[in-house]
Amino acid sequence: MILSGQDMDKSTNPFEAGLGWLVNLDNGEFIGKSALLNIKRQGISRKLIGLGYVSIELATIGTDIEIIIRNKPATAQIVSKQFYKRRA
DSSP, X not given: OOOBTTTBOTTOOTTTTTOGGGOOTTSSOOTTHHHHHHHHHHOOXXXXXXXXXXXXXXXXXXXXXXXXXXXXEEEEEOOOOTTOOOOO
16 A cells, blocks of 8 residues: 555655556646656656565665566665654
8 A cells, every 4th residue: 555645755656656547647637637648658767666675784765776576677776764763
């Protein structure tokens, strides 16, 4: 389950978050429609894939890591989780 403000924010569009199926671009005019049409036409450059565990050495926010999704290599980035408190 993707939570607005938790898993996505103003820098994430619905297509990146896997919520494109909820966007009806044929439903008249609305704020942001032209931006969403452009994103759909051009494709996305990143995608929210969910949660996972990494070793402590890689757990620094902003670290790029190589992952495998459905047997295909991809680059991912470690991001913060707002409700998680890091221990010192």
